Amino acid sequence: MRVNRVMAVTLAGVAMLAPAAACSSGGAGAAPPEPSSQAAPAVEETPTPPPAHPFTGRPTAKRKPVLAVKIENTAAGKPQIGVKSADIVYVEQVEGGLTRLMAIYSSKLPKRIGPVRSARISDLHILPQFGKPALSYSGVQSKMIPYVRQASLVDVSHDAVPSAYTRVPGRVAPYNLVVDPRKLLAQADGVSKAKDIGFTFGEAPEGGVERRSFTVRYPAATFTFRWSQRQGRWLIWQDGKRDMAEEGGQLGAPTIVVQYAKTVRSEFHDSNGSYTPLVQTTGKGRAVILRDGKAYKGRWERPTEEDGTTFTTESGEPMPFAPGQVWVVLAAPKPVQP
Numbered sequence: 001m002r003v004n005r006v007m008a009v010t011l012a013g014v015a016m017l018a019p020a021a022a023c024s025s026g027g028a029g030a031a032p033p034e035p036s037s038q039a040a041p042a043v044e045e046t047p048t049p050p051p052a053h054p055f056t057g058r059p060t061a062k063r064k065p066v067l068a069v070k071i072e073n074t075a076a077g078k079p080q081i082g083v084k085s086a087d088i089v090y091v092e093q094v095e096g097g098l099t100r101l102m103a104i105y106s107s108k109l110p111k112r113i114g115p116v117r118s119a120r121i122s123d124l125h126i127l128p129q130f131g132k133p134a135l136s137y138s139g140v141q142s143k144m145i146p147y148v149r150q151a152s153l154v155d156v157s158h159d160a161v162p163s164a165y166t167r168v169p170g171r172v173a174p175y176n177l178v179v180d181p182r183k184l185l186a187q188a189d190g191v192s193k194a195k196d197i198g199f200t201f202g203e204a205p206e207g208g209v210e211r212r213s214f215t216v217r218y219p220a221a222t223f224t225f226r227w228s229q230r231q232g233r234w235l236i237w238q239d240g241k242r243d244m245a246e247e248g249g250q251l252g253a254p255t256i257v258v259q260y261a262k263t264v265r266s267e268f269h270d271s272n273g274s275y276t277p278l279v280q281t282t283g284k285g286r287a288v289i290l291r292d293g294k295a296y297k298g299r300w301e302r303p304t305e306e307d308g309t310t311f312t313t314e315s316g317e318p319m320p321f322a323p324g325q326v327w328v329v330l331a332a333p334k335p336v337q338p
Contacts, residue, residue, distance in 0.1 A: 054194055054195060055104065055106055055194055055197070056087050056107055056325065057202075058107070058324065064106050064193060066104065066106045066191065066194055067109070067133065067134045067136065067156075067191075068153075069082075069102070070116060070117050070136065071114065072116075073098070073221075079246040080245060080246065081178055081247070082111075082181075083245060084110070084325075085108055085110040086103035086104060086105055088325070088328060089325065090102040090126060090330060091223065091328070092120065092123075092330055093277045093330070096220055096270075100120065105181060106193075109181040109185075112178045112179065113181055115171070116177045116179050118138050118141075121266050121276060124148065125305055128306050130192060130194075131193075133154070133192055134154040135148075136156050137158070138158045138177055141270075154190060156185075161184055163183065163187075164179050164180050164181075166180075198308030200320045201322070202320035205313055205317065205320065208292075211290065211294060212226060223236065223237070225256050227293040229293065232254060233324070234254070234290055236252050236327075253326060254323065255326045256291075256329065257288075257290075258329045259330055260332065261279050261285055262283075262332070263280070264278050265278070279330045287311055289321070297314050298312055298314065298319045299311070300312075
């Protein structure tokens with residue numbers, strides 16, 4: 001009975017189709033037109049690229065906490081450890097006309113950083129633009145302790161988190177102190193994550209002057225930045241010697257910013273009686289931006305310490321940096337001749 005029911009339905013269907021076939025324009029027996037088999041084209045969605053990191057201009061999945069580390073920058077502390085992994089490296093003048101680095105980390109962390117040295121008053125004026133970063137250092141002058149306590153930062157110094165610091169065999173104290181940045185941040189509460197500090201990244205603007213090298217002089221230190229077309233970055237020489245990293249290779253960056261900022265005497269002195277310079281990083285001034293084998297004259301502006309520093313071309317347009325590590329060389333004002 002079930003088979004007969006199926007056959008009856010089938011025959012009924014054939015009977016219903018017969019008149020339609022007879023009325024078609026193709027004449028008796030012509031088959032009805034077949035529906036089109038062409039499907040609508042699929043629309044491919046372009047994936048949204050991850051946002052750029054505000055410190056490097058490179059893609060990043062998320063914003064991470066900010067860590068600043070004070071690093072020795074004389075021959076006794078070479079080769080330095082972990083500087084290659086920093087997002088930003090500040091060069092600051094200290095006592096005796098020498099320099100010290102403050103390296104800023106957020107997008108990635110090396111296993112070790114060092115040699116860690118003491119903080120300076122200029123650091124406390126640079127750091128507020130990052131919100132409340134963690135600051136790693138080996139100590140400060142006693143007169144400066146109240147200023148550190150009042151500053152907008154999380155103290156992760158050697159005294160505050162001693163378990164994160166070790167002494168490296170084969171190096172002489174005080175140039176042998178290194179830190180594990182992951183241990184530091186694991187014990188640091190309330191650290192701000194990376195945010196906009198005024199940097200712009202993108203294609204190089206028109207203009208600029210072709211340069212193979214550019215030199216910045218301090219009273220007792222000299223930096224020379226030489227463009228490497230093969231590596232696509234400015235390699236660094238200090239005091240006539242290649243600035244090498246302990247991890248291997250020469251230090252360098254795609255963008256070098258020479259920020260000419262007024263330097264004044266602070267109320268602090270080192271153990272030898274030399275005054276501690278205070279670099280004034282708020283206000284306005286001139287700059288030279290090195291990227292892609294060219295030097296660009298520019299301007300910098302930072303209204304308050306909580307604001308970031310913006311860099312513009314001479315015509316007032318934002319000055320884009322090349323993606324990657326950025327060195328900010330804080331130098332005394334002088335005639336700018338790229």
